[in-house]
Amino acid sequence: MEDCIFCKIIRNEIPSTTVYEDDYVKAFLDISQVTPGHTLMVPKVHVADIFEYDEKLAAEIFARIPIIAKAIKASDPKIAGMNIINNNGALAYQSVFHSHIHFIPRYTKDDDFAIRFGDHTDQYTPAQLQTIADNIKANLEV
Template sequence: MDDCVFCKIINGDIPSTTIYEDDDIKAFFDISQVTPGHTLVVPKKHVKDIFAYDEDLAERVFKKIPMIARAIKASNPKIIGMNICQNNGEIAYQSVMHSHIHLVPRYSKDDDFSMHWGDNTGLASNEELQKRADNIKQHLEA
C-alpha cells in the first residue's frame, strides 16, 4: 500500500535498522526501542492483520520467529526473557495496519515494559466455557 509506513520501510523509502531480511520478511528495530533490541518482524506482502494471512504466508513468516528470537537473545547476555506479541486491530493496540510481530527482549522486572492480564477465573461456568469452545470449533478450517 502506498501510504503504509512498513511498506515504505520494506521498499527502502524510509530507513530502518535491519537485522534480518529474506524474500518473505524484513526484521528491523522498532523505532521506539521499548527495550534495547526491540524488533519487528514484518511480512513483505502487505497483510493487515492475522486474519488476512493464508496458510502459506503464515508458515513462511512465523517459522522465522524462533531463529530471530534466538539471535536477539544470544546478542546480549543480559537478556533473560522475551515477549513476543502480535496485535490485531486498534482495540488490540495495533498502531500500524500492516501485520507485524514484536520481539521485546526482557532484562529485568524493571525494564519499562509490562503487560496486564486480567484474571477472570471462575466467572464462566464449565458449561459456558464448553459452549464457547464448541462455537469456535464449528468455525475452524481443516
C-alpha cells in the same frame, strides 16, 4: 504494495536498522526501543493483520520467529526473557495496519514494559467454557 510506513521501510524508502531480511520478511529495530533490541518483523507482502494470512504466508512468516528470537537473545547475555507479540486491530493496540510481530527482550521486572492478564476463573462455569469452545470449533477452517 501499499503505501503504509512498513511498506516504505520494506522498499527502503524510509531508513531502518535491519537485522534480518529474506524473500518473505524484513526484521528491523523498532524506533521506540521499548527495551534495547526491540525488533519488528513484517511480511514483505502487505497484509493488515493475522486475519488476512493464508496458510502458506503463515508458515513462511511464523517459521522465522525462532530465528529472530534466538538471534536477539544471543546478542546480549543480560536478556532474561522475551515477549513476542502480534496485535490485531485497533482495540488490540495495533497502530500500524501492516501485520507485524514485536520481539521485546526482557532484562528486569522494572524495564518499562508490562502485560496484564486478568483472572476471571471464577466467572465461568464448565458449561460456559464448553459453549465458547464449541463456538470456536464450529468456525475452524481446517
